[in-house]
Amino acid sequence: MSENEKKMELRYLERLSDIYPTIASAATEIINLQAILNLPKGTENFLTDIHGEYEAFAHVLKNGSGSVRSKIDDVFGNTLSTKDKQLLSTLIYYPKEKMVEVRKTEENMEDWYKINLYRLVEVAKRAASKYTRSKVRKALPKDFAYVIDELITEKSDMSDKESYYNAIISTIIRIGRAEEFIAAISELIQRLVVDHLHIVGDIYDRGPGPHIIMDKLMSYHSLDIQWGNHDVLWMGAAAGQKACIANVIRICARYGNLDILEDGYGINLLPLATLALSAYKNDPCTCFELKAENNANATEMDINLRIHKAISIIQFKLEGQIIKRNPGFKLDDRNLLHRIDWEKGTITIDGKEYKMLDMNFPTVDPKHPYVLSKEEEEIMDRLERAFLTCDKLQTHMRFLLTKGSLYKVYNNNLLYHGCVPLNEDGSLKSTRLFNRTYKGKELYEVLDSYVRKGFFAMDAREKERGKDVMWYIWLHPMSPLFGKDKMATFERYFLAEKETHLEKKNPYYRLVEDEAAMDGILREFGLSTEGAHIVNGHVPVKQKNGENPVKCNGKVLVIDGGFSKAYQKETGIAGYTLVYNSYGLLLVAHDPFESAEAAIEKESDIHSEMRIVKRVGERRLVGDTDIGKELKEQIADLENLLIAYRDGRIVEK
Incomplete structure (x- = not known):
């Protein structure tokens, strides 16, 4: 390292020491960051070609492309009936609206509140388990932050945990805050089941919202x-x-x-x-x-x-x-x-x-x-x-x-x-x-x-x-977002001859099954040809004609299945979404969305099928992600700061 580089490094470490002014503070942060690296990778949800269909979009956002139901299955397995799981799912998606429906027929609301509060707490615990307590606390709803934190945090040193939790839940019900609490914890679950959302294009046009x-x-x-x-x-x-x-x-x-x-x-x-x-x-x-x-x-x-x-x-x-x-x-x-x-x-x-x-x-x-x-x-x-x-x-x-x-x-x-x-x-x-x-x-x-x-x-x-x-x-024919030889708007309006309406696609759409071509694209964007994937939308997948959204032996995933109602006659489904969690990639197909009212009343969900695209041999951790790379760089910088403190180049403040 040259003298100039040494001076630059020392200047950077001095700035870092303003944030971590002691050996103890730097060491604590290293430990915290290392702990985060060993947590399970957060769930990513991929949506594309929403085309203004705001009700279906809102529902998929609420259910995390099936992630909420997966959490319910993980927690309760076969101990809850399918009907009870559907009710719990709907309650998480539409808590306020569902409780209005329940009050019309339920004779003992106090018991109903108690049963569902316990169930929601268990789902929230599972959803929060892959995050640090600090991250979960930042996501907690303001009005109930302390109470939810108490309920979802395991207390190994408490002799009578059940009595403690019963007292909290009974108090919530007794003072008339059960419905507000149910709404708050349901929204927290929605927030926690998806760590990051990707919208792969076309929010606008066709649909009304x-x-x-x-x-x-x-x-x-x-x-x-x-x-x-x-x-x-x-x-x-x-x-x-x-x-x-x-x-x-x-x-x-x-x-x-x-x-x-x-x-x-x-x-x-x-x-x-x-x-x-x-x-x-x-x-x-x-x-x-x-x-x-x-x-x-x-x-x-x-x-x-x-x-x-x-x-x-x-x-x-x-x-x-x-x-x-x-x-x-x-x-x-x-x-x-x-x-x-x-x-x-x-x-x-x-x-x-x-x-x-x-x-x-x-x-x-x-x-x-x-x-x-x-x-x-x-x-x-x-x-x-x-x-x-x-x-x-x-x-x-x-x-x-x-x-x-x-x-x-x-x-x-x-x-x-x-x-x-x-x-x-x-x-x-x-x-x-x-x-x-x-x-x-x-x-x-x-x-x-x-x-x-x-x-x-x-x-x-x-x-x-x-x-x-x-x-x-x-x-334009050379636009990566269009990819056809022409947009035949004029011809479709004014000419009867179908030959003039034809819009010839770029060879990409034929070569999407060609591994050499797709590998070339991955390399062009700096990715390895092993383990990487291309995720794109734009062209509806005609499932009813047997078309498969998984292309090129799983390297390419086309997830526009037709959110737009204008496409659904053509595709036979109401959209694909993709989930990437710590266990691998899951492709989710959806049935047409009737309405939020129907989802609440009938307890129906538009998630219809989950297909495993790729299952990893070992569960992915934060350390395996892009954020993990950044955290490792921060750890390396902090370790250099510790060395600088210990060899006297920087003095503790």
């Missing part, structure tokens, strides 16, 4: 997010990218969810509705049929239909403008408005002429088809301001930026939403972006940096590029 999901995530104790293409689209809209704004509104209109924008985020759509009703007053808009599943009245649906068409035409114009100002994107073939023959009512694509299903475009100037009308321009300016100044939307997007990224490596798993663009031979596919070439990990990282530039860059040109890159990520 992405804003509700975001509020829930913002209060979650520990999580990370890998952005999906729909998330980045909303981020682009929040940054003021007008084509992203138009896409967001179009998708909300198509799925009958404009209230997400109007009620959830307070975005005023009245000027757009006025244009839509004026321009398309007598237009049946048959090409713009909605996929709404809500119970909106006929008048509202009629307005949504016209908004759907109006914003779609605006979107195609705005996208044409992006393509023209970014020739490097090489998307000229996706500019289609100028390819329409207005007299014949046809369009020529790839040298072939097709009949248009709709030719009523009152806001399009055939000579300048990508120019917004004056009214369209005013509407988009107002919408841009509304998106930029919506506090709730901006708060949600800042949270995505803080907790999110395009990919993450965590505990020997590589997490990303879509794909890594590959050539047909399995090699990494290169692309040029702003005159530089990128592929693999570097492509992910440059796109990630441009997303952040779209929000924060001081240079106006770089900020505009960042905004356009968010649109690029949404639909």
Whole structure:
């Protein structure tokens, strides 16, 4: 070690001595950290492609993808009936609501409280057993922190533990706090069964409550997010990218969810509705049929239909403008408005002429088809301001930026939403972006940096590029979050020929079973090819057709099984989630979620099947994780501090 390095090390140890000013304090911390290393690894829960389905999402969050029921089985085994276990599970998921139901039929609530309090305490003990007392205490609900700590902490030196616990529980019931206590300890169990949550993309679009999901995530104790293409689209809209704004509104209109924008985020759509009703007053808009599943009245649906068409035409114009100002994107073939023959009512694509299903475009100037009308321009300016100044939307997007990224490596798993663009031979596919070439990990990282530039860059040109890159990520063939040769939105609306609707997937989706290709991706992101996994979503797994979410001999796990109701007819299930605990990897399949009310009344759960993907030979400990590596580094630093104290280089304070 050079003299300069020795000085740097001594300076660092002096700073460390401010936190641990004595040999005793440093030694105590080493012992504490070493103890943590030998605790069981915390449970990770992986969810993806939630698509606004907030009720199903909330339920899976409450049940920890089956982790709560597993804890109940661990504690009670065969000593409780299946019916009693279902009741206890439901009580943990929906404590307040379930107790309202129970009071309607239960004659002796005091006994009911006592029985279930004891059961909940036992489950809480098991859930807390893999954490330090310090971590558990930080998770305890404020109003009952001391009492819960007493009940779940083993007291080996007490002669009559049963009498002690009975006295506490009897007092809770006697003073009328049983229901509040049950709710508090149930929420603690939910908190403890999952140590860390991974959201592997697509919180937004299709379903009715992405804003509700975001509020829930913002209060979650520990999580990370890998952005999906729909998330980045909303981020682009929040940054003021007008084509992203138009896409967001179009998708909300198509799925009958404009209230997400109007009620959830307070975005005023009245000027757009006025244009839509004026321009398309007598237009049946048959090409713009909605996929709404809500119970909106006929008048509202009629307005949504016209908004759907109006914003779609605006979107195609705005996208044409992006393509023209970014020739490097090489998307000229996706500019289609100028390819329409207005007299014949046809369009020529790839040298072939097709009949248009709709030719009523009152806001399009055939000579300048990508120019917004004056009214369209005013509407988009107002919408841009509304998106930029919506506090709730901006708060949600800042949270995505803080907790999110395009990919993450965590505990020997590589997490990303879509794909890594590959050539047909399995090699990494290169692309040029702003005159530089990128592929693999570097492509992910440059796109990630441009997303952040779209929000924060001081240079106006770089900020505009960042905004356009968010649109690029949404639909470009080289976007890792899209991974198809085109987004055929225009063709699906206006052309009957199915051949034009085809979106050819990147070779990644064929090569996902090719071990050499997947090993290449793992190496590209700095992972070993032994024991590591790729976790991604984006493409629904069609279980009803026999498709398996476990790919490449278990190296790749595709966990988008269809949270979105729009996908469930296609997939046959209501989503996959993944659990990684100290014993290994478990893939969890879910049945469709009816409602929270049905779950409470019928004591039903949407967890339907657990499949072991990988069981470890020895139980994983904290020391085997990324956090464990950090703790070992801290221990090494503290041991160096002890040496410095003992050899006199640093004096105890």
